[in-house]
Amino acid sequence: xxxxxxxxxxxxxxxxxxxxxxxxxxxxxxxxxxxxxxxxxxxxxxxxxxxxxxxxxxxxxxxxxxxxxxxxxxxxxxxxxxxxxxxxxxxxxxxxxxxxxxxxxxxxxxxxxxxxxxxxxxxxxxxxxxxxxxxxxxxxxxxxxxxxxxxxxxxxxxxxxxxxxxxxxxxxxxxxxxxxxxxxxxxxxxxxxxxxxxxxxxxxxxxxxxxxxxxxxxxxxxxxxxxxxxxxxxxxxxxxxxxxxxxxxxxxxxxxxxxxxxxxxxxxxxxxxxxxxxxxxxxxxxxxxxxxxxxxxxxxxxxxxxxxxxxxxxxxxxxxxxxxxxxxxxxxxxxxxxxxxxxxxxxxxxxxxxxxxxxxxxxxxxxxxxxxxxxxxxxxxxxxxxxxxxxxxxxxxxxxxxxxxxxxxxxxxxxxxxxxxxxxxxxx
DNA sequence: TCTGGGGTCCTAGGACCC
DNA sequence: TCTGGGGTCCTAGGACCC
Numbered sequence: 001x002x003x004x005x006x007x008x009x010x011x012x013x014x015x016x017x018x019x020x021x022x023x024x025x026x027x028x029x030x031x032x033x034x035x036x037x038x039x040x041x042x043x044x045x046x047x048x049x050x051x052x053x054x055x056x057x058x059x060x061x062x063x064x065x066x067x068x069x070x071x072x073x074x075x076x077x078x079x080x081x082x083x084x085x086x087x088x089x090x091x092x093x094x095x096x097x098x099x100x101x102x103x104x105x106x107x108x109x110x111x112x113x114x115x116x117x118x119x120x121x122x123x124x125x126x127x128x129x130x131x132x133x134x135x136x137x138x139x140x141x142x143x144x145x146x147x148x149x150x151x152x153x154x155x156x157x158x159x160x161x162x163x164x165x166x167x168x169x170x171x172x173x174x175x176x177x178x179x180x181x182x183x184x185x186x187x188x189x190x191x192x193x194x195x196x197x198x199x200x201x202x203x204x205x206x207x208x209x210x211x212x213x214x215x216x217x218x219x220x221x222x223x224x225x226x227x228x229x230x231x232x233x234x235x236x237x238x239x240x241x242x243x244x245x246x247x248x249x250x251x252x253x254x255x256x257x258x259x260x261x262x263x264x265x266x267x268x269x270x271x272x273x274x275x276x277x278x279x280x281x282x283x284x285x286x287x288x289x290x291x292x293x294x295x296x297x298x299x300x301x302x303x304x305x306x307x308x309x310x311x312x313x314x315x316x317x318x319x320x321x322x323x324x325x326x327x328x329x330x331x332x333x334x335x336x337x338x339x340x341x342x343x344x345x346x347x348x349x350x351x352x353x354x355x356x357x358x359x360x361x362x363x364x365x366x367x368x369x370x371x372x373x374x375x376x377x378x379x380x381x382x383x384x385x386x387x388x389x390x391x392x393x394x395x396x397x398x399x400x401x402x403x404x405x406x407x408x409x410x411x412x413x414x415x416x417x418x419x420x421x422x423x424x425x426x427x428x
Numbered sequence: 429t430c431t432g433g434g435g436t437c438c439t440a441g442g443a444c445c446c
Numbered sequence: 447t448c449t450g451g452g453g454t455c456c457t458a459g460g461a462c463c464c
Contacts, residue, residue, distance in 0.1 A: 010464095031432035034442065038432070038464095056430040099435090099464045186462050219462075245434055262431085294431060341433085409430090436463075445454080 001111070001138050001165070002231075003105040004145040004360055005088060007081075008133045008153060010101035011039035014080045015070050017131040018417040026067045030055050033249045034071055035411040042362060054206035081417045083130045104142060108387045116163055123160040139164040143226035146183040147173055147201070170229060176199040184223040201227055239349060240280060246270040247341020250411045253292055255336045260289070261324060265398040267342040268323035272316045274392070275344060276372060281312035281353050283346030285322040292338035303330035304322060311360055312346065312353045315368035316375060319344065320396055386421060 007013060011029035016022050026043040030036065037053050044067060049058050074153075081100045094106040110118055119136045126134050142238025144164055151173060152162035159403050164170055164192035164322050181200050196215070198204050204212075205227045212224045225232045246267040253258055264287060275282055288304035297364035307326045313319060375394045382393040392399070400406070415423045 033430095033432065035432050052432085054431040059430085102464075108435080184462070188461065217461090218436075241435080243435070247433065249432065292431095339432090343434095429448085436461100438461075439459090441457090443454100443456080446452090 001107045001115065001140055001144045002142050003107055003111075003115075003136050003138045003150045004098075004142065004315070005084075005103050005105060005122070006153070007084060007101035008135055009039055009041055010081075010132070011070075011072065011077055011389075012041045012044075013132045014077050015073075015414055016041075017080065018414070022068055027070070028058070028067065029072055030068045030121055030412065032408060032410075033251060034069075035249060038072070069412050071413040073416070075412050075416050075419045076414065080130060080132060084132060084134070085128055087126055087129060088122070104145065104295060108137065112165060115165075116161055119161040119163075120159060134160065136161045137164070138162070140229050141226040141231040143183050143223060144170065144173075144229065147177050147181075150181065152175070167229070168331045171202060172276075173355040174205060174227060177201040179204060182223065182227070184219060184226075185349070189220070212278050224225055240278070240349070242347060243343055243345040244271050244274045244347070245341060245343040246274075247288075247339060248342075248408055249339045250337070251338035251407050253338050255333070257331055257333065260331065260337060260340060261327065261398060262400040263340055263398060264323050264327045264342060265320050266400055267340065268320040269316050269392070269395065269399055271342050271378065272314055272319035272372070273345045275314040275319070276350070276376060279350050280347045281314040281350040282309075282319070282344035283312045283348070284308050284344065285319060285326060286343040286345065287323050287330065288341050288343075289327075289335075289337050290339040291335050299335055301332060301335045303332075305330050308346070311365070311370075312348050312350075313365075314350055315365075315372040316396060317368050318369070320398060324398065363428070383420070 012027045015027065016031060023041065023054065025041070026047055026049075027041040028037045028049060029039040031038045034055055036054060037049060037051065037058065039112050039271065040049055040051065045349050046377070047061070047067070049067075052215055055089075062069050077100060085095070085097055085103060088105060092105045092107065093109070096104040098104055102253070107115060107118075115138055119138060123134055123136060126132060135149050135152040137145045137152050138161070139145040139148045148164045150161045152158045155162075164173060177200055179185055179193045179198050179200055186195065192215075193199075193204065198207065205224060207224075209221070209224065212221055222232050248263070248267070250263070254263070268285070268287075271282075271285075277377050284306050286303070286304060286306040291300050292298060293300065305326045307322045310321060315324075328414065375392065378394050379392045417423050
């Protein structure tokens with residue numbers, strides 16, 4: 001059996017850990033730049049606030065005092081996520097962390113009759129020790145465990161744990177699950193299903209396999225098998241990410257080349273830092289620019305280009321250098337840019353990088369890597385001591401001066417309750 | 429006025445090879 | 447006049463997820 005552990009309204013719940021006065025009240029958390037609603041308390045959902053709605057459409061409620069909004073605080077959510085995940089990892093032999101707020105547990109070895117008690121204890125432990133409410137769905141496949149967790153979340157009677165251990169329960173749950181709530185059926189497939197008169201998960205599993213194969217690709221067939229109780233999504237135990245991105249929308253549109261160079265340099269430096277922090281190096285550096293797609297009255301331009309390095313790199317100088325080279329080939333004056341980003345891919349372990357290319361300067365590479373390590377160490381020490389936060393005390397001259405969050409709206413940011421030493425002292 | 433960010437996988441078509 | 451068959455790799459675009 002698989003258990004899917006899912007944190008309820010995760011970002012909102014994280015904010016409430018330090019603001020218990022907000023329990024039972026309508027609360028939302030906003031995306032970067034205070035753009036969209038990305039997490040809602042049950043009370044906010046009940047007000048009709050949709051997932052992903054642009055914030056300006058509901059800001060009126062905040063002004064009237066009917067709704068509390070928070071800018072996103074990823075340092076806080078990341079920290080609480082780590083705490084939840086480590087409790088889970090201690091409880092079972094195998095865990096797959098699926099996202100910041102979800103994990104699959106493999107329950108092999110736990111007798112079926114003990115699973116409900118085991119899961120309820122986990123729910124209570126996480127509630128007591130971290131303060132975040134979680135729901136657990138248990139079923140023979142991951143897709144069914146997802147559905148099971150929806151029931152655990154939706155109906156109070158389950159007390160946070162729903163077990164789907166018989167065919168009877170499975171079919172009943174499938175009947176109550178609209179097809180677009182199924183994991184793997186998204187924005188495009190759902191209308192296609194409805195057009196073919198498949199309205200619920202039960203309608204889908206009742207179709208013959210040949211019908212599924214004729215109408216959908218292998219993912220459709222996998223979803224169908226999973227819903228019928230045959231597990232076909234294996235553990236993806238990849239320990240190394242295949243790509244790393246850093247991108248932001250700007251509070252205002254930018255057209256100045258020099259200003260964009262500062263931003264692209266920052267994004268590239270952040271990618272390089274993330275690469276080093278997991279002991280990786282990358283061959284490919286992609287830069288993209290986007291104009292404002294919501295402004296039909298303005299000229300649109302969405303260029304993207306990838307530069308391939310001869311030898312995988314992770315130093316700030318090399319990644320930023322490649323990103324600026326890429327930027328220069330796509331930047332066109334006369335457009336107003338709303339967003340830019342850098343992605344590094346072709347990721348390999350840093351210690352397997354070899355300088356076998358003719359003309360590759362291994363001595364220079366060693367110096368660059370040593371300099372990057374010094375930059376990381378100094379910046380980490382600066383941040384820990386509170387004299388520079390959120391960004392690098394040490395940075396390249398092509399990066400922006402000041403805080404990296406400058407020029408990005410975050411009007412409703414909560415304090416760094418759990419990761420800033422000053423805040424931790426206050427809370428205690 | 430104001431509309432996020434970070435990932436993965438699959439597939440079709442083209443380039444290239446023998 | 448008549449012009450094969452089979453394979454791999456890469457890429458862009460599309461789909462999905464949170």
